[in-house]
Amino acid sequence: MDQILKQIPRTPRLAHAPVGVSSRSRTVLVVGAGVSGLTTALCLGRRGFTTVVLADRFSPHVTSNVAGALWEWPPAVCGHQFDQASLERSKAWCETSYAIFSELSLDPATGVHLRPVTFYFSQPIGETPRALSKMEELRVRVANFRHDRALIAENEINPALGLRDAYSYLAPMVDTDTYMHWLMSQALDVGCRFVERKITGALREQEADLRREFDARTIVNCSGLGAAELAEDEVRPLRGALVRVRNDGRTTPRITQAHCISHTAGDGEEGFIFILPRGDERLVLGGFAELNQSGLDIGLHNHEPVRAMYRRCVEFLPALQHAVIDADEPVRVGLRPFRKANVRLEQEPNTRIIHNYGHGGSGVSFSWGTSLEATELVEALVAAGIRIRQRTRGWLKRYETCSTIRELLTWPENTRSSRPVIDRWLGNPPPRGISDAVATGRRARRQTVLRGGVQDILSRSNADGGDTLPESTMRRYKTTRPNGLVDYVAVE
Numbered sequence: 001m002d003q004i005l006k007q008i009p010r011t012p013r014l015a016h017a018p019v020g021v022s023s024r025s026r027t028v029l030v031v032g033a034g035v036s037g038l039t040t041a042l043c044l045g046r047r048g049f050t051t052v053v054l055a056d057r058f059s060p061h062v063t064s065n066v067a068g069a070l071w072e073w074p075p076a077v078c079g080h081q082f083d084q085a086s087l088e089r090s091k092a093w094c095e096t097s098y099a100i101f102s103e104l105s106l107d108p109a110t111g112v113h114l115r116p117v118t119f120y121f122s123q124p125i126g127e128t129p130r131a132l133s134k135m136e137e138l139r140v141r142v143a144n145f146r147h148d149r150a151l152i153a154e155n156e157i158n159p160a161l162g163l164r165d166a167y168s169y170l171a172p173m174v175d176t177d178t179y180m181h182w183l184m185s186q187a188l189d190v191g192c193r194f195v196e197r198k199i200t201g202a203l204r205e206q207e208a209d210l211r212r213e214f215d216a217r218t219i220v221n222c223s224g225l226g227a228a229e230l231a232e233d234e235v236r237p238l239r240g241a242l243v244r245v246r247n248d249g250r251t252t253p254r255i256t257q258a259h260c261i262s263h264t265a266g267d268g269e270e271g272f273i274f275i276l277p278r279g280d281e282r283l284v285l286g287g288f289a290e291l292n293q294s295g296l297d298i299g300l301h302n303h304e305p306v307r308a309m310y311r312r313c314v315e316f317l318p319a320l321q322h323a324v325i326d327a328d329e330p331v332r333v334g335l336r337p338f339r340k341a342n343v344r345l346e347q348e349p350n351t352r353i354i355h356n357y358g359h360g361g362s363g364v365s366f367s368w369g370t371s372l373e374a375t376e377l378v379e380a381l382v383a384a385g386i387r388i389r390q391r392t393r394g395w396l397k398r399y400e401t402c403s404t405i406r407e408l409l410t411w412p413e414n415t416r417s418s419r420p421v422i423d424r425w426l427g428n429p430p431p432r433g434i435s436d437a438v439a440t441g442r443r444a445r446r447q448t449v450l451r452g453g454v455q456d457i458l459s460r461s462n463a464d465g466g467d468t469l470p471e472s473t474m475r476r477y478k479t480t481r482p483n484g485l486v487d488y489v490a491v492e
């Protein structure tokens with residue numbers, strides 16, 4: 001780890017945009033140092049948070065270094081993304097990333113290039129509704145879009161394959177080795193600290209300990225495939241590999257654009273075409289997707305699907321016939337963190353854990369979109385507690401952990417002491433959640449105060465011109481935790 005950090009050049013410090021949070025509430029623990037974790041840490045750092053990135057593996061030993069890494073409009077060429085609702089979210093993430101990667105491509109130090117990619121089809125696109133709607137969505141969002149079957153001949157694609165349609169556009173392509181290095185250096189420059197460690201078991205069980213150890217207000221879980229254990233979720237390996245060939249123009253013409261044929265869902269075929277320039281000197285050839293396979297020791301020497309993938313690419317683009325395979329690293333293998341319902345990006349109920357994992361074959365494409373959204377979730381979570389401290393002129397000045405009544409109710413350490421109060425007040429158990437807890441009469445009045453938690457107590461207090469809730473009321477429902485912190489629940 002120290003070796004890796006030493007190699008990272010320090011670049012000028014980026015401008016911070018502090019959000020006016022107190023020092024204790026500024027620390028966020030990010031679990032995972034792949035593209036999701038590092039981008040999230042960078043976004044948080046740029047918004048004024050102090051971040052600690054904890055991971056058992058760092059670049060170059062993460063899946064993110066293996067990625068192609070072509071920016072793609074969902075679903076990606078490797079397929080396996082079927083959930084319509086999540087596809088819509090993915091599109092928004094991809095749009096955000098496209099804009100940011102386009103900007104980053106102006107700086108060669110990032111390793112991001114904006115280059116043409118052509119997608120090819122065996123049927124006219126107009127005859128395939130899914131391909132047509134994807135193309136219509138794409139054409140208005142990307143630069144230099146062109147729909148033209150003449151691209152097949154222009155790009156010297158094997159005519160024997162009988163391809164009948166194609167479109168191209170400018171897409172971000174990321175040299176992940178350079179980019180991950182750049183991300184780490186940027187994260188360091190905004191004050192991020194790296195800790196090499198493996199967490200075992202469910203994260204929620206260790207939340208309190210980890211937050212105490214790192215003095216962290218919130219945890220963001222960007223553990224990729226590791227989330228199967230950390231979030232006890234069904235995240236499965238979708239194995240892929242890329243053959244690496246030289247692209248220096250010596251034995252084959254230098255290839256300066258990407259070529260793809262998507263995996264077709266349900267066709268029983270796990271292979272697809274994925275040819276992509278990597279930096280200036282390499283070309284990566286893919287691809288395939290093998291679900292539930294987690295062995296990394298596969299290559300041209302021992303795995304027929306890798307050989308078949310290579311043959312497919314050469315047959316598709318005959319110019320590759322004399323390509324020379326990279327002797328130092330002929331094949332790179334990685335496990336896409338596949339989650340059937342797509343990325344999990346949300347707060348885990350009753351915790352201060354934000355999940356950002358399960359990016360499948362699109363982690364690079366999604367990275368800026370998902371990381372910015374995760375950052376917003378952290379800001380919302382932290383801001384809730386801060387406003388409480390700022391506005392209450394002392395009543396709630398020690399309100400440190402629970403931002404909502406729901407959280408207070410279910411927070412295990414606190415439940416013991418506050419339970420009798422809550423029960424007396426809401427009835428036990430509270431019917432259908434807190435917001436439905438009280439419907440009529442005296443209870444309805446109380447509900448007004450409680451709905452949404454302490455935020456509402458405060459806004460009501462503000463609307464009424466200040467301290468309408470007397471301190472004595474607050475104190476009546478005070479609970480003290482073993483660690484000495486004090487919580488207050490305001491009721492009338």
Ligand SMILES: Cc1cc2nc3c(=O)[nH]c(=O)nc-3n(C[C@H](O)[C@H](O)[C@H](O)COP(=O)(O)OP(=O)(O)OC[C@H]3O[C@@H](n4cnc5c(N)ncnc54)[C@H](O)[C@@H]3O)c2cc1C
Nearest residue numbers: 032033034036057064068070199224226240334363364365
């Ligand atoms: C062959 C291949 C080609 C691909 N091509 C593309 C492409 O063209 N475009 C694209 O967008 N995507 C592509 N991908 C997908 C992309 O690589 C992933 O979606 C992305 O890398 C996921 O990033 P991540 O940060 O979520 O996970 P990872 O990069 O896997 O990082 C996970 C991090 O969590 C840490 N961690 C996990 N468990 C624990 C634990 N218990 N304790 C501590 N730390 C833990 C790990 O050490 C690591 O640091 C491809 C993937 C493969 C394999």
